[in-house]
């Protein structure tokens with residue numbers, strides 16, 4: 210240990226018996242017992258220095274594990290302190306304890322602000338990170354005690370209480386938020402990191418390190434899987450933020466292996482985050498870069514027709530990604546005989562012109578597929594009322610069907626208008642074909658109306674199809690935010706929407722229990738949450754029926770989670786004929802630049818014979 214000019218020496222350090230340790234400042238709960246209080250003679254080792262502060266660790270870090278031994282010192286108003294310290298210095302400062310957050314929806318970060326009276330105790334001390342996965346490992350299933358009491362992180366109703374108000378004693382071995390809280394301000398090492406996401410707009414990326422994880426999919430991501438209680442949404446993942454040395458993180462994709470990361474734990478913009486000392490680097494890029502094409506191929510007979518489902522992300526006539534969507538349909542989905550499409554925009558896209566027709570958009574996509582494959586899809590669609598179905602303003606997104614006329618014909622075509630509700634008639638038949646389901650129901654306010662249709666299959670039976678795009682999760686709070694359980698935006702709407710569709714399908718089944726019904730689309734919801742459970746009475750989830758492993762059930766990446774928003778549900782009769790199903794991870798696996806849509810497509814092969 211080398212002493213600097215300002216040094217008080219070791220005797221000085223040990224004489225500060227009455228002063229607070231950093232562990233005492235953090236205390237046993239989320240919020241400091243010394244919030245808004247001035248503290249004197251806080252001694253610590255400088256472990257890292259950032260653009261507007263530095264990180265300090267107890268010089269004898271032996272406090273209880275639940276109270277972090279480290280703390281962030283915020284220095285914006287006194288940069289001279291930052292300029293006079295280096296990593297490895299042991300220092301003593303005075304300051305004020307603050308609980309800071311930039312938004313009320315977030316958690317607090319405990320910090321020492323306005324530090325003054327810098328006294329250097331020693332310098333050149335060794336600074337060793339806490340090795341995660343070795344010294345400390347995160348819990349893998351639950352986020353907080355509050356969620357657990359409510360029935361899980363996705364329990365409905367949510368936002369029952371606020372983490373910062375409950376301010377419970379940290380249980381770092383049980384709950385993810387508590388674990389990361391107990392390391393707030395700490396310098397940590399993450400061995401063997403694996404990327405769980407692509408970079409955000411700010412270059413942040415989610416990882417897990419060499420520690421126990423659950424929900425691991427074959428690509429290397431972490432999928433939301435069933436948990437106790439409810440679902441396991443992977444609190445063992447940690448976000449990597451902007452490097453402290455102002456370098457830029459390398460771009461990642463799902464499953465990339467990264468070089469070891471050393472950085473400090475903080476909380477910023479709604480998430481616990483490790484700020485790496487320097488930019489994270491990709492060690493080996495996940496291979497193959499794109500998944501193999503769907504293995505399911507149409508048998509061109511009613512016993513094995515293929516049904517695709519794809520949210521094609523705001524596709525309009527002039528969209529740059531239109532030819533790429535056609536490539537996906539041809540080269541990755543195997544040109545399904547029938548397609549459930551979501552997010553088809555009107556012909557002039559986001560131009561708010563009052564134009565609601567998507568005929569040219571759909572005709573252009575069909576022509577692009579034909580050019581690549583010779584297959585000429587016909588389409589069935591009903592234009593929405595201008596501006597009434599949500600989504601990108603002016604775009605008038607809607608769901609639509611593509612069908613190969615070699616195998617499907619619309620049965621007794623009688624399209625409804627945007628405001629006509631199609632009804633189930635004896636037979637069963639549909640009063641409007643295609644027709645929208647219950648469009649006047651308040652459940653569909655500012656949301657896509659489902660499109661019901663009945664098709665005759667060549668040599669087979671009639672098939673009822675319902676294409677949905679439920680209300681988005683907009684308005685949700687961070688999974689690591691203050692509201693517990695986190696706010697799941699639009700969940701009440703999706704519940705009402707699911708009940709509307711369920712009631713419609715039950716009328717078809719009341720006419721014919723053996724009816725072949727397929728409900729598919731972007732439900733904007735996970736299997737484990739109540740809106741999806743509303744379908745239990747009338748339909749079967751093809752992921753479950755075909756026994757796709759829970760970890761491989763994903764069509765979307767959000768934050769740290771591989772997750773499934775897109776589903777295909779079928780009536781009982783279809784489950785009895787050996788259905789097959791797969792997700793084609795053509796967008797989740799690729800780079801951000803390689804993405805054609807934010808959703809993966811899925812393909813099923815079904816027997817719809819009489």
Ligand SMILES: *[C@@H]1O[C@H](CO)[C@@H](O)[C@H](O)[C@H]1NC(C)=O
Nearest residue numbers: 236237238239240241242376
């Ligand atoms: C939070 O908990 C700590 C430790 O029990 C306590 O000292 C502090 O006063 C609490 N703060 C609030 C705002 O409840």
Ligand SMILES: *[C@@H]1O[C@H](CO)[C@@H](O)[C@H](O)[C@H]1NC(C)=O
Nearest residue numbers: 287288289290291292293294
């Ligand atoms: C170090 O501290 C001294 C005294 O407060 C101040 O004058 C000087 O500017 C500081 N140095 C740096 C690099 O900030």
Ligand SMILES: *[C@@H]1O[C@H](CO)[C@@H](O)[C@H](O)[C@H]1NC(C)=O
Nearest residue numbers: 368370371684685686692696
């Ligand atoms: C969650 O509930 C709190 C009150 O307990 C409220 O202030 C906050 O706005 C709610 N958050 C959301 C996103 O609804």
Ligand SMILES: *[C@@H]1O[C@H](CO)[C@@H](O)[C@H](O)[C@H]1NC(C)=O
Nearest residue numbers: 526556557563564565566569
């Ligand atoms: C809608 O927009 C497209 C593309 O700009 C245009 O060709 C078409 O004529 C418009 N249709 C109507 C009904 O305005």
Ligand SMILES: *[C@@H]1O[C@H](CO)[C@@H](O)[C@H](O)[C@H]1NC(C)=O
Nearest residue numbers: 525526527556557558560561
């Ligand atoms: C959108 O509107 C602008 C201005 O009227 C026009 O120049 C442009 O061609 C329109 N785009 C489409 C796709 O119709």
Ligand SMILES: *[C@@H]1O[C@H](CO)[C@@H](O)[C@H](O)[C@H]1NC(C)=O
Nearest residue numbers: 565566567568569588592624
């Ligand atoms: C779109 O196509 C349908 C069927 O091909 C046709 O009935 C309808 O009039 C077309 N709409 C427009 C605005 O061209």
